[in-house]
Amino acid sequence: MNMTASSPKRRIRPDIADALAESIFNGDYAPGDFLPREVDLCERFEVSRSTVRSALQILVATGLITRISGQGSRIQPLEKWHLLDPRVSGWLASYAKPNPAIQREVFSFRAAVEPYVARLAAEHATAVDLLAIETAYEGMIKALENEDRCYAGKTHDEYDVAFHEAIFTASHNLVWAQISHVLKPAIALVVERSNQSAKRLSDSMERHRRVMEAIRLRQPQAAAEAAVAVLQRTRQDLGLEGLLRHIPAIETTFDSHNDLDNNDLVTRTQEG
Structure with a gap:
């Protein structure tokens, strides 16, 4: 029996790191601003908390954000961004x-x-x-x-x-x-x-x-x-x-x- 026709299509989810980077680079979030909370990002992208954290870690590794315990993810000054990456x-x-x-x-x-x-x-x-x-x-x-x-x-x-x-x-x-x-x-x-x-x-x-x-x-x-x-x-x-x-x-x-x-x-x- 061919289940392909009756199987629900998997929705393609956006790359969360790319989506957040777009918001940062186009100026939606300025240096010093905080990104939405992890729980809000989970709801927005319909993903687990671990998936959001992995995306945020990419932004940390590329210098775009810093993670502050108890506060969240803050946009770094432009000079901190790894533009040669x-x-x-x-x-x-x-x-x-x-x-x-x-x-x-x-x-x-x-x-x-x-x-x-x-x-x-x-x-x-x-x-x-x-x-x-x-x-x-x-x-x-x-x-x-x-x-x-x-x-x-x-x-x-x-x-x-x-x-x-x-x-x-x-x-x-x-x-x-x-x-x-x-x-x-x-x-x-x-x-x-x-x-x-x-x-x-x-x-x-x-x-x-x-x-x-x-x-x-x-x-x-x-x-x-x-x-x-x-x-x-x-x-x-x-x-x-x-x-x-x-x-x-x-x-x-x-x-x-x-x-x-x-x-x-x-x-x-x-x-x-």
């Missing part, structure tokens, strides 16, 4: 889009690191590295030619992330290369958040091209300056004014009288 960086990309504080932190990291990494890439990139950078760039350009901004099964944003990841790899520094893999979702967060008009996208592509060309021509300083220019474009698109002002050795400004034109970019290398 692959699971946390995945949550970051999936759930943090509404959270401007996290977006600023991710962008600040990129602003501090990417010009230096671009310099290293210009010094150490191999032919294979250059091919990866150029392929990602061409993918971005091709994707923009299509209404859905896709090309060969990938979106423009995916090619953009691949472009930056390829530059990290081209640095041939073990630490930076590894960090690029871990931070890939975080970089994607900033890229996807950058809503750009056609004019801004064209400007952004020109800035990306300058980075690629400087790396190809083995011009470390030019590569660093071009990377700053890309980040300046991203900063404007995200509305993150005030960031990108303290990058060592490079100061980048825009002529306020000619907004968004490529010729507006003025880079000055500071002595010493």
Whole structure:
């Protein structure tokens, strides 16, 4: 007798750690807030107390919460979160889009690191590295030619992330290369958040091209300056004014009288 048809379907339960992480990353719970009590979480997710405790332990291990005896589970300050943990960086990309504080932190990291990494890439990139950078760039350009901004099964944003990841790899520094893999979702967060008009996208592509060309021509300083220019474009698109002002050795400004034109970019290398 076939019991399949008459057997009740098992309801798929949500991953409790993921669900709670989503609430934390999107700002439903701020640092210092307490999560609901275990008994309330059991009722909400229709699971046992041991299942809830296992999920909470994942959040403890990733630095998102701390368990306080007699009080409950409190959200940790942002600096305690293990953002380099692959699971946390995945949550970051999936759930943090509404959270401007996290977006600023991710962008600040990129602003501090990417010009230096671009310099290293210009010094150490191999032919294979250059091919990866150029392929990602061409993918971005091709994707923009299509209404859905896709090309060969990938979106423009995916090619953009691949472009930056390829530059990290081209640095041939073990630490930076590894960090690029871990931070890939975080970089994607900033890229996807950058809503750009056609004019801004064209400007952004020109800035990306300058980075690629400087790396190809083995011009470390030019590569660093071009990377700053890309980040300046991203900063404007995200509305993150005030960031990108303290990058060592490079100061980048825009002529306020000619907004968004490529010729507006003025880079000055500071002595010493």
